[in-house]
Amino acid sequence: MKKVIYLDNAATTKVNEEVLKEMLPYFTEVYSNPSAVYSFAAEGKKAVMEARNQVASVIGAKPEEIYFTGGGSESDNWALKAAAEAYAEKGRHIITTKIEHHAILHTCEYLENKGFEITYLDVDSDGRISLEELEKAIRPDTILVSVMTANNEIGTVEPIAEIGRIAHEKGTLFHTDAVQAYGHIPINVDDMNIDMLSASGHKFNGPKGIGVMYIRKGIKIRSFIHGGAQERGRRAGTSNVPGIVGIGKAAALADKTMNERIKKEVKLRDYLISRIENEIPYAKLNGHRTDRLPNNVNFCFRFIEGESLLILLDQQGICASSGSACTSGSLDPSHVLLAIGLPHEIAHGSLRLTLSDETTKEEIDFVVDELKKIVERLRSMSPLYEDFLKNNAK
Amino acid sequence: MYSEKVIDHFTNPRNVGEIENASGVGTVGNAKCGDIMRIYFDIDENQVIRDVKFKTFGCGAAVATSSMATELVKGKTVNEALEVTNKAVMEALDGLPPVKVHCSLLAEQAIHAALWDYAEKNGIVIEGLEKPVTDIGETVEEEEY
Numbered sequence: 001m002k003k004v005i006y007l008d009n010a011a012t013t014k015v016n017e018e019v020l021k022e023m024l025p026y027f028t029e030v031y032s033n034p035s036a037v038y039s040f041a042a043e044g045k046k047a048v049m050e051a052r053n054q055v056a057s058v059i060g061a062k063p064e065e066i067y068f069t070g071g072g073s074e075s076d077n078w079a080l081k082a083a084a085e086a087y088a089e090k091g092r093h094i095i096t097t098k099i100e101h102h103a104i105l106h107t108c109e110y111l112e113n114k115g116f117e118i119t120y121l122d123v124d125s126d127g128r129i130s131l132e133e134l135e136k137a138i139r140p141d142t143i144l145v146s147v148m149t150a151n152n153e154i155g156t157v158e159p160i161a162e163i164g165r166i167a168h169e170k171g172t173l174f175h176t177d178a179v180q181a182y183g184h185i186p187i188n189v190d191d192m193n194i195d196m197l198s199a200s201g202h203k204f205n206g207p208k209g210i211g212v213m214y215i216r217k218g219i220k221i222r223s224f225i226h227g228g229a230q231e232r233g234r235r236a237g238t239s240n241v242p243g244i245v246g247i248g249k250a251a252a253l254a255d256k257t258m259n260e261r262i263k264k265e266v267k268l269r270d271y272l273i274s275r276i277e278n279e280i281p282y283a284k285l286n287g288h289r290t291d292r293l294p295n296n297v298n299f300c301f302r303f304i305e306g307e308s309l310l311i312l313l314d315q316q317g318i319c320a321s322s323g324s325a326c327t328s329g330s331l332d333p334s335h336v337l338l339a340i341g342l343p344h345e346i347a348h349g350s351l352r353l354t355l356s357d358e359t360t361k362e363e364i365d366f367v368v369d370e371l372k373k374i375v376e377r378l379r380s381m382s383p384l385y386e387d388f389l390k391n392n393a394k
Numbered sequence: 395m396y397s398e399k400v401i402d403h404f405t406n407p408r409n410v411g412e413i414e415n416a417s418g419v420g421t422v423g424n425a426k427c428g429d430i431m432r433i434y435f436d437i438d439e440n441q442v443i444r445d446v447k448f449k450t451f452g453c454g455a456a457v458a459t460s461s462m463a464t465e466l467v468k469g470k471t472v473n474e475a476l477e478v479t480n481k482a483v484m485e486a487l488d489g490l491p492p493v494k495v496h497c498s499l500l501a502e503q504a505i506h507a508a509l510w511d512y513a514e515k516n517g518i519v520i521e522g523l524e525k526p527v528t529d530i531g532e533t534v535e536e537e538e539y
Binding site for chain 2: 306307311312315324348380386
């Protein structure tokens with residue numbers, strides 16, 4: 001297999017070797033069910049406690065406020081559905097944004113069918129919501145505001161602390177989908193007025209299939225998965241001990257290396273952005289230029305389509321992603337790109353490159369060099385580009 | 395996801411380009427949906443397609459079906475070209491994923507649109523050819539970045 005340049009770290013990340021090492025004994029050696037009484041179970045129980053501490057400490061939470069789930073989507077479903085159910089007597093209105101992940105948006109659709117009313121806040125051309133609009137949208141019957149910490153496609157970071165403050169001033173709960181942000185940028189649940197938070201292990205070099213739900217003490221959210229008494233009775237199911245140990249270790253490592261990693265990734269990210277902007281015409285950066293995830297680069301290349309771009313990049317060993325219709329399985333391009341105001345035909349030509357702390361400048365240079373050739377080649381066979389050139393010649 | 399033939403026709407597309415003063419040009423698709431195909435024919439006095447070129451904005455399947463469609467009609471008479479269906483294009487490519495079948499329909503429509511243009515320009519009627527739905531949608535908006 002030829003060398004792979006993996007620039008799709010927003011999709012998933014490589015499990016850190018140290019994380020894997022930490023997990024392995026919990027498959028074949030310490031395989032006991034931590035809920036059991038015998039002493040053989042104690043070690044697993046201890047490991048789960050340790051992981052809970054590790055995960056909590058990254059966001060300034062208490063360990064008893066951390067619940068392990070099956071992943072980010074489960075956490076998002078839980079937050080919305082259970083909050084809706086728990087607070088339905090107070091009201092049936094929920095506020096979210098147009099650029100949330102589908103785990104939020106499709107859950108909102110589900111709740112709409114159950115009689116809840118959802119307000120989907122607009123975003124500006126950088127992908128940020130307006131705090132004034134949020135304030136205006138909150139009503140006496142609003143029970144929950146759910147806004148993502150950072151967007152998975154365009155990397156824009158939302159003003160979470162202010163959103164939380166406004167929600168609390170108006171007496172409503174605040175949930176944030178921090179799946180892309182946890183372990184990547186600093187988050188503090190107290191400073192940012194966060195009541196509930198979703199995170200996912202595999203987005204920060206932990207294993208897949210394990211997620212986190214933070215629920216502030218005192219919030220009356222009920223069980224989502226019914227069964228045994230695991231996770232203080234709020235999330236039944238035998239504890240996924242290796243996964244929990246993995247996400248704990250990954251959280252601790254991500255926290256320890258965060259500042260250094262941010263510096264390194266931002267430098268490389270901005271280098272990649274500037275090379276593309278300087279060397280590829282008719283390319284537009286999507287998302288906020290500075291308030292964006294350290295590892296996220298997202299561009300639209302006019303006159304070409306994203307899937308074609310991905311296949312040709314793949315042939316050079318480059319893994320990337322796109323918000324084109326063809327990659328979403330529908331006729332519409334990404335809802336995020338449409339929400340920031342891009343016309344359909346431009347949104348079809350999007351490319352997302354997400355770095356890791358292992359990404360090198362040499363890789364970035366190779367990617368830009370190949371990208372230049374590929375964009376030029378696809379444009380040379382694009383009728384849109386042909387028309388554009390002819391119109392310009394007139 | 396794609397057959398080897400699709401990847402081959404996408405990576406090394408046949409007949410890419412334009413024909414100046416073409417006998418017929420057909421553009422179909424819609425930039426909004428992410429696919430636009432344009433086919434150029436050079437047709438001789440015996441109604442034989444002497445040359446064919448295409449340009450396509452779209453996914454891998456859109457490019458591959460355009461490429462294959464041009465290969466299938468090249469050297470054929472106008473009437474023979476009319477018989478090249480989307481099924482024929484798909485079969486020649488060893489199949490397409492279900493979500494990409496519309497790309498082959500677009501290729502068939504592009505051929506028909508170019509034939510229609512040829513017929514109109516020459517004031518002739520090609521039996522069995524109906525006026526194609528071009529559905530080009532909006533043209534590209536001029537925007538400054």
